[in-house]
Amino acid sequence: MWKAIRTVIEILAVLTLTGVLSAVVIRYGAGQDTVQKEVQTTAAENSAADSAGEKADAGSVKENDKKELQGGGPVSGEQDDSRETVSAAADSRPGADRLGTEQTQEEKPGALPEEENANREQQPDTRAVSTEIILTGDVLFDRAFRAGYDAAGIDGVVSEELRDQLNAADILMINHEFPFSERGTPMEDKQFTFRCPPSYVKALGELGVDIASLANNHALDYGTDALLDTFETLDEAGIRYAGAGSTKERAEQIQIMEVNGRRFGFLAATRVVPVVEWKVEVRTPGLFACYDDTRLLELVQEAKNQCDYLIVFPHWGVEREEIPQDYQTAIAARCIEAGADAIVGAHSHCLQSVEYIQGKPVFYSLGNFIFGYAVESTAYLKITVDGQGNPHFQLIPAFSSGGITQLAQAGDAARTIRRLNEISQTAVIAEDGTVSEKD
Numbered sequence: 184m185w186k187a188i189r190t191v192i193e194i195l196a197v198l199t200l201t202g203v204l205s206a207v208v209i210r211y212g213a214g215q216d217t218v219q220k221e222v223q224t225t226a227a228e229n230s231a232a233d234s235a236g237e238k239a240d241a242g243s244v245k246e247n248d249k250k251e252l253q254g255g256g257p258v259s260g261e262q263d264d265s266r267e268t269v270s271a272a273a274d275s276r277p278g279a280d281r282l283g284t285e286q287t288q289e290e291k292p293g294a295l296p297e298e299e300n301a302n303r304e305q306q307p308d309t310r311a312v313s314t315e316i317i318l319t320g321d322v323l324f325d326r327a328f329r330a331g332y333d334a335a336g337i338d339g340v341v342s343e344e345l346r347d348q349l350n351a352a353d354i355l356m357i358n359h360e361f362p363f364s365e366r367g368t369p370m371e372d373k374q375f376t377f378r379c380p381p382s383y384v385k386a387l388g389e390l391g392v393d394i395a396s397l398a399n400n401h402a403l404d405y406g407t408d409a410l411l412d413t414f415e416t417l418d419e420a421g422i423r424y425a426g427a428g429s430t431k432e433r434a435e436q437i438q439i440m441e442v443n444g445r446r447f448g449f450l451a452a453t454r455v456v457p458v459v460e461w462k463v464e465v466r467t468p469g470l471f472a473c474y475d476d477t478r479l480l481e482l483v484q485e486a487k488n489q490c491d492y493l494i495v496f497p498h499w500g501v502e503r504e505e506i507p508q509d510y511q512t513a514i515a516a517r518c519i520e521a522g523a524d525a526i527v528g529a530h531s532h533c534l535q536s537v538e539y540i541q542g543k544p545v546f547y548s549l550g551n552f553i554f555g556y557a558v559e560s561t562a563y564l565k566i567t568v569d570g571q572g573n574p575h576f577q578l579i580p581a582f583s584s585g586g587i588t589q590l591a592q593a594g595d596a597a598r599t600i601r602r603l604n605e606i607s608q609t610a611v612i613a614e615d616g617t618v619s620e621k622d
Contacts, residue, residue, distance in 0.1 A: 317352040320549030324379035327555030342589035350391035358529040359395035364412035367405030376404035396451035398426025426451030434463040448490035453498035487522035558583035576618035
């Protein structure tokens, strides 16, 4: 009997143990499936979120790079738009409805996987490249110029080394001290009158000239027909001109050139005319004059809303005098106050002093550059605006001998820079011509 009872108990124990083991196996298997499904779901969600974040970030970086290449920063609202793109992508991924607010915010940019952060750090930091602007003093194509050019082409006028530097500039501006024409008669009672046949405009192209100031005391030497021919000649050559025009509006027009994503403005005016009839408000075609600088200052203020960097190019001063007149310094100060970034003058036929006004440079006169005669000392100005929009200034000494303008050698260059330092009160010119404000 007890043997039978023991047998029953053993059978019940085996059944009980089997049931317990079966329950454990069933529960463990179901748990693994749940864990595996949760892991798969989480991986899919993270993959979708990362993909969306990478696309949004890539689009934002590309757009920012494009704007920086154009010289601008992010537009208003750009950051908000990129965040909305990431949020929208996150909300559309599987299981987004059941994700808490905290997890959604954690997956926004700023808490990205290490690999993605590494990829973002490897993105090229694209910036707007620097822009080089060269400005020269007086350029005259008259009889001596034509003789040199006819004999040896452009080599008979400007040395190859200097020419290469001029052509390397993004923008080259000159003071165009003559009309291109074979029409008209010389102005009566004027000691010096100049003109040059339009065919010689090719020399400007060989020098790389982009813009010319016509606001000077020789533009109308041969009358209005010759000035009209000059407009037409420069237009056909693709060279801009400032400070003169067939209408008052054209003579006052600011010339804006966009380079490397920045807009550079050039405004030319003269305070030297032999007779009042040369002023465009008296007769057309004519020149924009600034004896009364009210309109000039208005244009400077208007120009600042149209460009990133503004150069004012006045024709002023007294011939052969290195020190500017009081009216020059007064006009310069008012132009700087109105918004000019730099002032570069002409007319004196010699280098005048360099000064700083409110942190902005004034080069009162660059003297003669190409004049067909001997030029003992001159210099051209190079303005380099870097990728961040900061300007740097350098004067490169030159001279003309035998009708050929060329770079000054070490000793002559040093003398030119030394003299500029002697006559300049608030500017310092280093040995290499770098110009800075005196401490």
